[in-house]
Amino acid sequence: MNAPLDGHLPAANSEPAQTPAASQQPLTLAVVTAGTSDPSTSTMLAQRVADKFATLAAGQGRAAQIRVINLRLLAADITTALVSQHVSEELQAASDILRDADAIVAATPVYKAGASGLFTSFFQVLDNDLLIGTPVALAATAGSPRHALVVDDQLRGVFAYLRTITTPTSIFAAPDDWTSSELGGRITRQATELFALAQAGFRETVRGNAWNSYQHTYGSAGGTELGIEFDTDLMRLATGGK
Numbered sequence: 001m002n003a004p005l006d007g008h009l010p011a012a013n014s015e016p017a018q019t020p021a022a023s024q025q026p027l028t029l030a031v032v033t034a035g036t037s038d039p040s041t042s043t044m045l046a047q048r049v050a051d052k053f054a055t056l057a058a059g060q061g062r063a064a065q066i067r068v069i070n071l072r073l074l075a076a077d078i079t080t081a082l083v084s085q086h087v088s089e090e091l092q093a094a095s096d097i098l099r100d101a102d103a104i105v106a107a108t109p110v111y112k113a114g115a116s117g118l119f120t121s122f123f124q125v126l127d128n129d130l131l132i133g134t135p136v137a138l139a140a141t142a143g144s145p146r147h148a149l150v151v152d153d154q155l156r157g158v159f160a161y162l163r164t165i166t167t168p169t170s171i172f173a174a175p176d177d178w179t180s181s182e183l184g185g186r187i188t189r190q191a192t193e194l195f196a197l198a199q200a201g202f203r204e205t206v207r208g209n210a211w212n213s214y215q216h217t218y219g220s221a222g223g224t225e226l227g228i229e230f231d232t233d234l235m236r237l238a239t240g241g242k
Contacts, residue, residue, distance in 0.1 A: 026063035027198050029053055030101035034071045034108040034119035041141040043070070045173050046107035049137055052191035053103070060199065067101070069094045071118050078118065081125040095126060103135040103198040104164075107171075110142035110150045115158075123158060133206030135197035136164045137190050139171040148172045165202060167193040 031050050035042035054064035071078070077088040087095070098104060108119035136159050140151045151170040159166050169190040177183045 026065045027057055027102045027195075028065045028067065028100060029198075030097050030104045031066060031068045032071065032098070032104060032106045032119075032122070033068070034116040034122070035141075036072050036109070036116075036118070038072075040072075040109075041173065041178075042107040042109050042139070043068075045139050045141055045171060046105045048187050049105045049107075049139060049171065049191050049194070052187055053105075053195050056191060056195040057199075060195075062199070067097045069097060071122050074122070075118055078121050078125060082121055087125075091125070094122075095130065098126070098134075099130050101134065102203065103137070103194050104131070105137045105139065105194070106155070106159075107139040107141070108155070110140050110147040113147060113150065115140070115150060115154055120158065123162065126162070128162065130162070131159075132163045133203040134164045135167065135194055135202055137167045137169075137171070137194045139173075139190075141173045143175065145174040145176070148174070165197060165206075167197070169193055 029050055031046045033040065033043040033046050050064075050066050054066065057064040074091055074094060077091040081087050081091055106119075108116045110116070138151050138155045138159070140147070140155070142148075142150070151172055155170075156166055167190050169186060171183075171186055171190055173183055
C-alpha cells in the first residue's frame with residue numbers, strides 16, 4: 001500500500017518532497033519466461049526476482065504490477081511471425097506489454113549450452129526499437145552448473161543489441177542452487193539493481209530528448225537507414241570524382 005501523506009510542508013533547505021503522482025504511480029514489471037514444463041524452474045526463478053522487486057517497491061511506497069508472458073503458450077505464434085511476418089493478436093499483446101513495461105525479468109532454460117530457441121526467437125521478432133532504455137534482469141536455469149556462463153556470454157549481447165540496460169548481476173540456477181542461500185542473495189541484489197533503474201526513470205530519460213536519435217541513428221528507422229548518401233567524399237571518389 002502507498003504511504004499516506006502527512007500534509008506538512010518540507011522544512012527550509014530540505015530536499016523537495018516527492019509528488020503524490022510520482023509516489024502513487026505503479027511500476028509495471030514484465031516477466032518473460034521460456035520454460036516449457038509446468039511447473040517450470042525458469043518461471044519459478046523469474047517469479048522470485050519479480051516478488052523481490054515488488055517487495056522493494058512496496059518499501060518505497062510504490063505498487064508493482066507484474067505481467068507474465070509465458071512463451072510456451074506463444075510458441076506457434078512466434079514461429080509464424082518468424083517465417084511469414086504475421087503477428088497474431090496474442091503476440092502483439094505480449095509486445096505491447098514489453099513496450100510499456102518499466103522493467104523486465106527475462107528467464108530462459110539452457111539447452112545444449114545455449115539459450116532456448118523459443119526465448120531467442122521471441123526477442124528476434126520484436127521491433128528493434130521496442131525496448132530502448134528498458135531495464136532488464138537476466139536469468140537462466142539448467143540441469144548442470146557447467147552452463148552458468150550462458151547468461152553473461154550469450155544473453156547480454158542480445159539485449160545490448162536491443163539497447164536495453166541490463167542489471168550488473170545475472171542469475172543462474174542449477175538443481176543444487178535451489179537450496180543455497182547464495183541464490184537468495186543474488187536474487188536480492190539483482191532485484192535491487194532492477195528496482196533502482198526503474199525507480200530512477202532510466203527508460204523515460206533515455207527515450208526523452210534522445211528518442212529520435214536512437215531510432216534514426218542506431219535503430220531500424222523503418223528502412224530509411226538503408227538509404228545511400230551520395231554527397232560524400234567517398235561516393236565522389238567512387239564515381240570518378242564527380
